[in-house]
Amino acid sequence: MTSEHPRRMILTGASRGLGLEFTRYWLAAGHHVFALARSASTSDGLAKLAADHGKALHRFDMTVADEESVTRAGAHIGATWDAADLLLNNAGIYKHKGDTLADLNLDDCLETIKVNTLGPIRMARALRPLLRMGDRPRIINMTSLMGSIADNSSGGSWGYRMSKTALNMASRNMAHELAADGIITVVIHPGWVRTDMGGAAAPLTIQEAVAAMTRAMDNFTIAQGGGFYDRNGEPMPW
Numbered sequence: 700m701t702s703e704h705p706r707r708m709i710l711t712g713a714s715r716g717l718g719l720e721f722t723r724y725w726l727a728a729g730h731h732v733f734a735l736a737r738s739a740s741t742s743d744g745l746a747k748l749a750a751d752h753g754k755a756l757h758r759f760d761m762t763v764a765d766e767e768s769v770t771r772a773g774a775h776i777g778a779t780w781d782a783a784d785l786l787l788n789n790a791g792i793y794k795h796k797g798d799t800l801a802d803l804n805l806d807d808c809l810e811t812i813k814v815n816t817l818g819p820i821r822m823a824r825a826l827r828p829l830l831r832m833g834d835r836p837r838i839i840n841m842t843s844l845m846g847s848i849a850d851n852s853s854g855g856s857w858g859y860r861m862s863k864t865a866l867n868m869a870s871r872n873m874a875h876e877l878a879a880d881g882i883i884t885v886v887i888h889p890g891w892v893r894t895d896m897g898g899a900a901a902p903l904t905i906q907e908a909v910a911a912m913t914r915a916m917d918n919f920t921i922a923q924g925g926g927f928y929d930r931n932g933e934p935m936p937w
């Protein structure tokens with residue numbers, strides 16, 4: 700982010716992949732970061748950043764799939780900071796890429812929705828009081844083009860697709876409700892990125908995707924709230 704003063708950033712899924720790189724990038728820019736994940740305290744990547752950045756980085760183990768865990772995380776952050784400027788709902792899971800109607804595992808679909816869709820809702824609810832006190836506050840929900848109904852030309856990946864489509868709708872609802880608090884809410888698609896989830900064949904590096912998304916996140920206006928954007932801040936098809 701380009702603000703002169705340190706911004707207070709909170710993100711889920713910070714232990715690896717895109718989330719770890721966001722954490723690195725923001726700390727390098729002088730911001731303060733609350734890094735959340737199930738394995739935040741044991742992530743080697745976060746441990747290295749903690750060694751380099753000391754008090755600017757806070758790590759906290761939690762799961763976005765559980766209400767109590769999110770409430771605990773919210774209380775812990777609230778006891779540490781009196782405001783937050785950005786919440787990035789980045790944690791996500793992607794099971795069974797090649798599934799079909801015949802072999803679809805509905806329990807896995809539900810688990811995916813619990814993490815990818817309900818997780819960001821839980822986080823927004825828990826962090827709203829802190830964001831309301833923030834400077835140019837925003838909630839960025841990490842979606843995927845795979846959640847686009849308009850773009851679905853191949854099928855498959857049922858649970859993941861449905862979870863992100865539902866996240867897109869939840870995000871529009873958040874934008875409506877949270878605009879009264881001055882909070883800008885959008886969904887953003889990072890592109891296909893070389894992470895554990897994206898795999899080795901993905902064309903984008905984590906660094907490219909995160910640098911582009913950070914620029915876009917900083918520039919979103921309240922008028923763009925409720926929208927669906929690519930990593931450069933360009934609108935995407937629903």
Ligand SMILES: NC(=O)c1ccc[n+]([C@@H]2O[C@H](COP(=O)([O-])OP(=O)(O)OC[C@H]3O[C@@H](n4cnc5c(N)ncnc54)[C@H](OP(=O)(O)O)[C@@H]3O)[C@@H](O)[C@H]2O)c1
Pocket residue numbers: 711712713714715716717718735736737738739761762763764788789790791792814841842843844888889890891892893894895896897898901
């Ligand atoms: N990579 C791509 O090409 C791509 C494309 C489109 C969208 N996305 C989206 O971008 C986001 C990040 O993806 P990525 O590629 O960086 O994935 P990744 O490398 O698999 O990392 C996922 C992160 O989410 C965390 N996480 C998973 N379940 C969690 C839970 N229940 N509670 C808290 N944290 C949890 C993981 O940490 P722990 O295991 O420590 O909890 C990890 O830090 C996801 O929302 C994904 O859907 C990625």
